[in-house]
Amino acid sequence: MPRHYAIVPAAGSGSRFGAEMPKQYLPLAGRPLIYHTLAALCRCPRIDRVWVVLSPDDGWWGDYDWRELGAKLETVFCGGATRAQSVANGLNAAQTAAADDDWMLVHDAARPCISQAMLAALCDELADDPVGGLLAVPVADTLKRADGEQRVAATEARDGLWQAQTPQMFRYGVLRRALAGQAGVTDEAGAIEALGLKPKLVRGDASNLKVTYPADLRLAELILQGKTEGESE
Ligand code: C5P
Numbered sequence: 001m002p003r004h005y006a007i008v009p010a011a012g013s014g015s016r017f018g019a020e021m022p023k024q025y026l027p028l029a030g031r032p033l034i035y036h037t038l039a040a041l042c043r044c045p046r047i048d049r050v051w052v053v054l055s056p057d058d059g060w061w062g063d064y065d066w067r068e069l070g071a072k073l074e075t076v077f078c079g080g081a082t083r084a085q086s087v088a089n090g091l092n093a094a095q096t097a098a099a100d101d102d103w104m105l106v107h108d109a110a111r112p113c114i115s116q117a118m119l120a121a122l123c124d125e126l127a128d129d130p131v132g133g134l135l136a137v138p139v140a141d142t143l144k145r146a147d148g149e150q151r152v153a154a155t156e157a158r159d160g161l162w163q164a165q166t167p168q169m170f171r172y173g174v175l176r177r178a179l180a181g182q183a184g185v186t187d188e189a190g191a192i193e194a195l196g197l198k199p200k201l202v203r204g205d206a207s208n209l210k211v212t213y214p215a216d217l218r219l220a221e222l223i224l225q226g227k228t229e230g231e232s233e
Contacts, residue, residue, distance in 0.1 A: 003048050003102045004123060005094060006041045006167070009086040010034055010109035011055040011079020016212055023211055024109040025060045029224045032064055033211060036112035036224060042072045044119045047105065049097060053090035055079040080183070087188065088179040091172065100173025103132070106188050107167040110211045113223045114167070118204055122169055125202045132170035133200030134189050135208060136162040164189060165204050 014023030024034040034052070041050045051074045054061055058077060066073060078089040087106055091098075098104065105122070107114065118135060126133050139161040147153040168188040170178070178191035185191045189199040207223050209216055 002099075002171075004046045004105060004169075005098055005102060005172070006044075006047050006050040006105040006107055007087060007090040007094065008034070008037060008041065008050065008052045008107055008109050009079070009083050009090065010052055011058070011086045012083065012109075014110070017214065019214075021060060022058075025064075026211075026217060028112060028211075028217060029221050032060075033112050033217075033220070034109045035064070035066075035069075037107065037109050037114065038066075038069055038073060040112070040114045040116070040119070041105070041107060042069045044116060046119070046123050048072065049074060049094075051076055051090050051094055052109070053079050053086045053093075082183050083187075084179055084185050084191065085183050088176070088183075091176050091179065094172070098172040100171065102172045103169055104172050104175055105167035105169045106175075108210055111166055111208055112211065113220055113227075114208050115227070118208060119167070121204075122167055122202050126169050126200060129200055131192065131197045131199055132168075132174070133202050134168035134187070135165040135204035136201045137165065137204055137206060138162050162201050165208050165210070168199070170199070 010024045017023040019026055025032045041047055049072050054077050056077045076093045078093060079086040080089050122135055139158045143156040143158050144152045145154040145156055164187055170188060170192055178195050182191040182194060192199050211217055211220050
């Protein structure tokens, strides 16, 4: 049986957020944001090990105590210049444990609200899939293309469009091959698509938001609070 592993690229500077520290360390519900992300992955019974990929210059990780996350967590300081390079370097670090057929779940550090139900749905739906796939949500809003003056140049058809989320789950061997020489892709599915393969879209939901701007942090806090109160995951 193939095993499941996770890689969390966390070597970004979070420049769009505009804070002094990288956004993965911003306080969220009493912990650094990334703590919640890692806790969800480490708590998932199907995932055997979690590699967190930090920047070689990371100056924050050592300020916190991560022991509560348990023995599944592996920390590597091999982040690259792009997200894809950080993931590729993380996959390289995982080679002592992972076999080509094992599943790798790549999950953004900045998505702390991932639920156990969504992780299970992803693993279940892709268990026998020849390619792998990703959590995603059909686009609900009308899409506008802007011109240079921030005025509407066109209304775009949204039929068949989905917003890609993470985790994105692919076989270790294929993913390594796909990412080699694909430093510019913004997600793993993009690299897999470049091989001519078609990743499966597994329906997620909007609660798995990516913290990108300050308002997202408050929203993430409310979602996490709701989870602890209702424990509906
Ligand atoms: O910037 P963005 O939100 O798209 O980043 C997505 C994820 O990729 C974040 O978890 C970020 O820390 C990570 N990343 C990385 N290495 C980079 C750039 C981003 O690990 N060079």
